[in-house]
Every structure is written in C-alpha cells, then in structure tokens.
Amino acid sequence: MSIKVLLADDQALVRGALAALLGLERDIDVVGEVGRGDEVLAAVRRTGAEVALLDIEMPGMSGIDVAEQLSREEPSCRALVVTTFGRAGYVRRALEAGARGFVVKDTPASELAEAVRRVHSGLRVIDPTLAAESLYEGVNPLSPREREVLREALTGAPVASIAAQVYLSPGTVRNHLSSAIGKTGTTTRMEAARVAQDNGWL
Template sequence: MGIRVLLAEDMHMVRGALVALLNLEDDIEVVAEVSDGDQIVPQALACTPDVAVIDIDLPGTDGLTAAAHLRKVLPECKAMILTSLGRPGTFRRAVSAGVRAFVLKDAPPQQLAQAIRRVQRGERVVDPELAMAAWDSGDNPLTDRETEVLRLAADGAEAAEIARQLFLSVGTVRNYLTSSVVKLGARNRLDAVRIAREAGWV
C-alpha cells in the first residue's frame, strides 16, 4: 500500500508540479491538496494521510501553526515542511511544532520523495547545514511580550493599534519596540522586524 500524502502549497503551478512529480512514484499517492493553512486539518481528518507536506508561508493559518494543530488532532499523520525559508529560527520553530522533516524547495525533486519515505518510517530529515546554522545562531533575546509587539508591528500595526489589541498603553508599546531595537542591535523598528524575521522569531 502506498504512502498517502496531503500537500499544502498556495502557489498553484508549484503545487501542480509537486503533485505530478509525487504521483510518478510507485509508492506515493497524493490524496489531498490544499492552498491555505485553514484547510489542512479538516482535509487531513477527512482523508487521513500518512504524511502532510506543508509550506510555511500559507494564507490563513501559517504552516507551522497548522502542523502543530495537526499533531494534536491526528498524531498518526507525520508533518514535514517544504519551504524556501531556510532560516535557523524558522527551523527551530518547526522542531517545536513537532515537524518530522524540513526540506528546502530548491532541493532536487527526488529528495522530496526520499524524505517522505523516511518520515513515514519514523525518521527525521533535516538539511545538515541548516541544522548547524540553527545550532550556532542562539536563542531569541526578546521576551514573549516584546516578540508579540514586534510581530504585530511587522504586520503593519501602529503603536496605538497594538496597544488596543494587547490592552497596553501606547507608551508601553513604544517601550517594548525600543527595547526590541536595542536587544537586536537594530537601527530602527523596521530593521528589528527584518532581523527577527530572518531569525524566525516573528
């Protein structure tokens, strides 16, 4: 019996190419394909795949959040990430979400099929250079609240809007943003967002 795969990828051409490539494999069958993160868990519950191949950057629920939710509601389905975001912080977040593999989109096509087989066997699959970079890059220096404020700022929210959402004063929000800039050694708020995103912290 073949390995049943759910594929979550929002770019239609990429998704179509991946489905075609995987369906060429004798032992792999794509049983569901979705284009946004909100569809992952309902589709997985409906068709019970063995492996879910998930892009991180999806509309709706992001891939890592969806993978963590999938692990809770359908633990027998093993999640793996297929992404162009090969950043150490993103990789660490994927590990925390219970993801079994982290494969970069620029890897050779055959590598994806091999990763699916290995994940199905219970193995973990990680690009060795990415794993070493994650090891070397250190932890997030921001507090949970600083990270939350910076994440909202990264989405374009102004201080007053962030204050309303988090039930804080505008001055407190500005203090959190300032401390984030200082801790990250950034030039300004935009630079702090860039640094935090590249590290996978927001």
Template sequence: MTQTEGRASGSIRLLLADDQDLVRGGLAALLSLEPDLEVVAEVGRGDEVLEAVRQQSPDVALLDIEMPGLDGIEAARQVSESSLACQSLIVTTFGRPGYLRRAMDAGASGFVVKDTPAAQLAQMVRRVAAGERVVDPTLAADSLAGGINPLTEREQEVLRAAREGGTTRKLAQRLHLTEGTVRNHLSSAIGKTEADNRHDAVRVAVERGWL
C-alpha cells in the first residue's frame, strides 16, 4: 500500500484497486496530474479494499472487477454496507451489461471502462465524490437492451461452483446441498441461458456478466 503526501487539504482522496501493477501505476500517475485528486492508497486484491478504506479514508475507491481474493463488485458491496464515507467507481476492461447491473445493485456509484480518456475519468471521479452516479452511456444502453439477469442467487452460486469443475456430487458437497438440488438448479440455469450443458451455461453467464 502506498500513500501520496503534500496535496491541498481540499483534494479528493482516492484508493486504487487493480491486480495489475502496471495498470494501477499508470492510473495513479494520470489521476495524480489533476490538482484536486490525491491517490492515498493502492491495493492489488479485492479483499484488501475494505481495510484500506478504513485506514486511509478515501472519498472514492476505483475498483477493477477481476481481482484475487474478492472481485471488485463484491468489494464495492462491502464498502457500501459499511458505515464508511467512501463511494465506489468500477473501472474495468470488462464492459459487460450484466456487470453494470450487478455493480449498481451492489451499491457502486459509477461504472466506466478502462479506455475512458483520462480527463473524462477525472471528471467522473469528481461527480462520484459529489454524490452523483455516473455510467458509461454505451454500457447503460446495452444493459437496458440486454434485460435483467434471469438467474437466481442460488443458480449463480451453483454455476460459479460448476465453473471450478467437478462432478455433481462434488458440487453438492462444496455447496452443502443435495445432489438433486444441484441438478435442479443446473437444469434451470441451462434453460434460462438457452445452453446445451452446464459448461455452456457457465460460458453464456460469464459473457453476459451474470457471474
């Protein structure tokens, strides 16, 4: 974790969470060029976000989605459910409509893709810090066109387990469910994704950002 000192007292404090050091460093360098933005912490794991927010008191946490330990959407949920005065902005390569819906449901205040121009990203950070919600307009349109996630929480849980592999018996043991219950949830998920089998259902759900 790193800190940046010597900024003006009225600056917006930022936490950056991304498992790619080069990306995180580049983002920190770009945002630090803005006179009113101050990067006070950087982490490379999703399960480090909440503690870093507690320790450094950032105004905005910029979160990647795919990180070890915990994904950025669940990290945003933890921050949202805490009593800490920090807003979350998802900044990711994976601009999937399903991810956008999940992020907003988790309490994130914004969702943008990493190829957003630096000046535009800085302005979005300011808006999030001011209590506004910001969403990439193309993603917003795609999300509306794509419809809601049809999978129940339990079906998502079963598909996530199936993504890791294993027989139905192994999935049941891992999830503390009966084999029949696992089969029922898999069958339902396969139908809802219009897939041929569980592996295809996982692929469809991931591509649409439902997992």
C-alpha cells in the first residue's frame, strides 16, 4: 500500500518539485496539494492523507499551528515540517505542537522520501544539524505574552497600538517588552523582536 501524502506550501513551484520527487517513489502517492495552512485539515479529510508535508510560513495558518490542529483533530495524519526556515527554535515549537518530523527543503530527495516513511511508521525525524542546535540553544526564554507583544512590535507599531491589539494596558505592554529586551540581550523592542524572530521564538 502506498503512503498517502498531502503537500502544503504557498509556493506552487516548491509543491510541484516536491510532488515530482516524491512521485518517483513506488510506495508514496501524493494525493493532494494546498497553498494555505487553513486548507490543510479539510484536504486531509477529503484525501485520507496519512502524512502532511507542511511549510512553516503560509497564509491562513502557520505550519506549526497546522501540526497542532492535525494532532488534535486528525491524529491519523502525521505532520512533517519541510521548510527553508531552518531555525532551531522552530524545531522545538513544531515538535511541541505535535509534528513528527522537521527537515529543511534542501534535504536530498532520497532522504526526504525516507523521512516520509519513518514519520508514517510512527518514528520522529529531525534534521541532525537543527536537532543539535536546538539542544544547544535550549528552551525558548519568552513567555506567550512576550511573544505576542514582540510579534506586534515587528510591525513598528507604537506601544498604544500594540496594547490595543493584544488587549493589555500600555504599562503592561511596556513591562513585557522590557522583559523580552532583557531576555534577548538587546536594547530596543525592534531588536528584541528581530532576535526572537531569527531564533524561531515567535
């Protein structure tokens, strides 16, 4: 029996390349492709996909959020994150969300196919370099609220606007930003937001 695979990536060229590569494998059948994260769950239910290859940054819903949704609502379909964003912080977040694997897009085709097989069989697959970095860097130091205000800070919005977006008082937002600046070893909220983004913490 072939392993039914769903591809989720907002770049049509990438989906096409992955479909072509995996289509060469006799035991893998690409049963669907979507370009948005919020289309994955319905596509899994429609196609009976057993493994979903997820990009991280997609419109509608991130690959990490999709992995969490699948583990909660369609656990028979295992999530394998395949991304250009090889950041150690993403690995930890993806695995905590329920993803069974995490590899980067320049993984050789034979290794990607093997990753699909291993995830399908219930094993975990993690890019070895990223796994080592993830262990070295440790846990994301930011609290959920600090991550929330830093995501808003990335837009360059003033404190009052951030406060309105996250339903907190400006004083509380300043406290969260100050704490995040301390934890990231930076001096401004924009620097803190960029460091957090570069580490895959947001």
